């Protein structure tokens with residue numbers, strides 16, 4: 001399926017949760033939601049940077065709730081999403097975008113390092129989704145999106161934690177998309193459909209790849225489209241956000 005952003009739910013005044021919002025793609029998506037007039041709860045371990053993002057979001061018509069949290073920590077993740085539910089209420093959309101990619105071989109990586117990356121990517125996806133699941137059911141629906149990657153469906157050397165973490169969120173997405181159909185909850189995975197200029201890319205792209213990278217803000221329209229979805233629309237798909245504001249979606253169910 002290919003398309004341009006389609007309208008469904010009105011976003012003004014609605015709640016968005018965006019993880020990894022301090023920089024990179026999460027920052028761009030947070031600003032796009034603020035521009036739609038959403039109340040954006042932003043989670044990141046870089047609490048120092050989140051205050052500036054929150055001010056920018058307020059200056060363009062949104063409201064912002066910056067939450068400094070280490071999403072590798074289960075109790076801290078739970079406390080952060082509880083705080084969102086208490087202060088903002090039920091999200092229309094949850095974007096789990098925070099991730100960490102440190103390339104290490106099987107000989108190098110320790111169990112603690114493996115768990116750290118897996119917890120940010122997969123454990124936090126579970127904790128945040130579980131926390132919003134019943135509230136979304138009670139609200140009549142919602143939209144959940146996990147950031148995937150080529151690493152969500154292909155193998156890459158020395159991604160001993162990131163690779164299975166991204167496969168894991170695609171698996172969780174497929175399972176919850178099926179369960180969410182009865183409750184009008186859309187669950188999808190999203191990938192950057194273009195090379196993006198972010199701190200993660202800066203650490204991992206080759207100089208050749210950096211020649212064509214684009215501002216992640218160009219990919220934001222697909223995330224606005226995803227925020228408007230429920231289970232009668234796009235669900236169970238991997239959506240590639242393109243730099244021209246369009247998107248491609250593959251049905252994974």
Ligand SMILES: NC(=O)c1ccc[n+]([C@@H]2O[C@H](COP(=O)([O-])OP(=O)(O)OC[C@H]3O[C@@H](n4cnc5c(N)ncnc54)[C@H](O)[C@@H]3O)[C@@H](O)[C@H]2O)c1
Nearest residue numbers: 020023024025044045070071097098099147149198199200
């Ligand atoms: N950059 C790419 O080319 C690319 C390609 C495919 C998929 N992705 C995915 O897109 C998403 C965004 O990527 P990006 O390039 O903007 O990454 P990034 O590293 O630039 O930003 C990720 C954000 O997550 C935050 N974060 C990291 N660890 C955290 C923790 N323990 N707790 C809370 N927050 C934490 C970081 O502080 C940062 O603000 C990621 O899920 C990534 O895997 C990126």
